[in-house]
Amino acid sequence: xxxxxxxxxxxxxxxxxxxxxxxxxxxxxxxxxxxxxxxxxxxxxxxxxxxxxxxxxxxxxxxxxxxxxxxxxxxxxxxxxxx
Amino acid sequence: xxxxxxxxxxxxxxxxxxxxxxxxxxxxxxxxxxxxxxxxxxxxxxxxxxxxxxxxxxxxxxxxxxxxxxxxxxxxxxxxxxxxxxxxxxxxxxxxxxxxxxxxxxxxxxxxxxxxxxxxxxxxxxxxxxxxxxxxxxxxxxxxxxxxxxxxxxxxxxxxxxxxxxxxxxxxxxxxxxxxxxxxxxxxxxxxxxxxxxxxxxxxxxxxxxxxxxxxxxxxxxxxxxxxxxxxxxxxxxxxxxxxxxxxxxxxxxxxxxxxxxxxxxxxxxxx
Numbered sequence: 001x002x003x004x005x006x007x008x009x010x011x012x013x014x015x016x017x018x019x020x021x022x023x024x025x026x027x028x029x030x031x032x033x034x035x036x037x038x039x040x041x042x043x044x045x046x047x048x049x050x051x052x053x054x055x056x057x058x059x060x061x062x063x064x065x066x067x068x069x070x071x072x073x074x075x076x077x078x079x080x081x082x083x
Numbered sequence: 084x085x086x087x088x089x090x091x092x093x094x095x096x097x098x099x100x101x102x103x104x105x106x107x108x109x110x111x112x113x114x115x116x117x118x119x120x121x122x123x124x125x126x127x128x129x130x131x132x133x134x135x136x137x138x139x140x141x142x143x144x145x146x147x148x149x150x151x152x153x154x155x156x157x158x159x160x161x162x163x164x165x166x167x168x169x170x171x172x173x174x175x176x177x178x179x180x181x182x183x184x185x186x187x188x189x190x191x192x193x194x195x196x197x198x199x200x201x202x203x204x205x206x207x208x209x210x211x212x213x214x215x216x217x218x219x220x221x222x223x224x225x226x227x228x229x230x231x232x233x234x235x236x237x238x239x240x241x242x243x244x245x246x247x248x249x250x251x252x253x254x255x256x257x258x259x260x261x262x263x264x265x266x267x268x269x270x271x272x273x274x275x276x277x278x279x280x281x282x283x284x285x286x287x288x289x290x291x292x293x294x295x296x297x298x299x300x301x302x303x304x305x306x307x308x309x310x311x312x313x314x315x316x317x318x319x320x321x322x323x324x325x326x327x328x329x330x331x332x333x334x335x336x337x338x339x340x341x342x343x344x345x346x347x348x349x350x351x352x353x354x355x
Contacts, residue, residue: 014273015273015274016270016273016274016275016276016277016280017273019228019229019276019280020276020280020283020284022229023229023232023233023276023280023284024284026233027232027233027236027284030233030236030237030240031236031240034240034244
């Protein structure tokens with residue numbers, strides 16, 4: 001660390017904390033998707049198309065998720081309708 | 084019983100080959116018959132890092148295709164007893180490594196060696212999957228940097244779902260985190276993820292922390308695994324990691340910023 005770094009460092013202080021927070025979010029998100037069946041993205045797309053026939057919704061407004069517990073799997077479909 | 088250890092990372096350039104060379108050499112130094120297998124078909128580099136690039140005649144793919152015997156393809160290391168290298172092929176055929184072929188070669192290696200260290204190519208494609216498929220243990224090489232940590236997590240997911248052990252429902256692949264290019268000074272300045280941060284995110288046991296060091300480049304320039312350099316911190320850190328891999332207890336070193344004199348700091352010297 002050189003003399004001038006002492007002044008420069010003050011601004012972007014603790015970028016490591018930002019890195020940690022961003023990683024925690026993205027890694028948790030990707031782990032959630034990891035265990036999902038391969039057909040899910042395609043199914044989500046088709047469901048989206050069906051809904052769009054009737055209601056104008058965006059890609060992000062339809063969430064499809066499979067939750068597995070010991071005895072059964074639950075397919076969760078979440079559609080945010082335009083207000 | 085021979086153990087297959089894959090050195091993997093997802094991301095390229097984080098130090099897989101450097102680590103494979105160091106750890107393989109360290110295992111052999113401790114008296115275990117060891118072979119380091121280069122799985123990076125088309126981008127052979129382990130031979131350069133090990134300093135045996137001019138002695139490559141036959142390679143992994145030649146053995147799979149029956150064009151050479153294992154004995155013809157194995158290169159005996161000149162510095163370390165009980166250490167051999169199986170070089171990758173420089174073919175551009177990405178499908179050269181078949182599952183059956185790799186299985187047969189590994190089976191033969193198991194009869195001769197205590198440790199089979201598989202140096203994985205970068206990525207999550209077939210080559211990387213082949214390198215980890217038969218593994219008993221995995222060393223996940225990670226830099227304290229966002230893209231490397233994320234890719235390591237992806238490769239952990241693949242180990243947990245696509246390895247032979249996962250498919251057969253056997254005991255899972257034993258995972259180890261090897262954090263490389265670590266700079267305590269930058270961590271102290273809040274510019275780099277700390278060991279604790281990476282451990283917390285990846286949630287696998289820590290095998291070792293290799294400090295960022297100019298000796299690593301020097302070692303690769305010379306084709307000598309850095310672990311042979313007793314004076315280098317990186318070499319010592321790899322030695323500790325090998326001891327831990329063998330079940331010994333070693334405190335982690337080089338995690339704290341080394342105190343520098345006032346003038347050194349003023350002149351910006353001594354970093355790294």
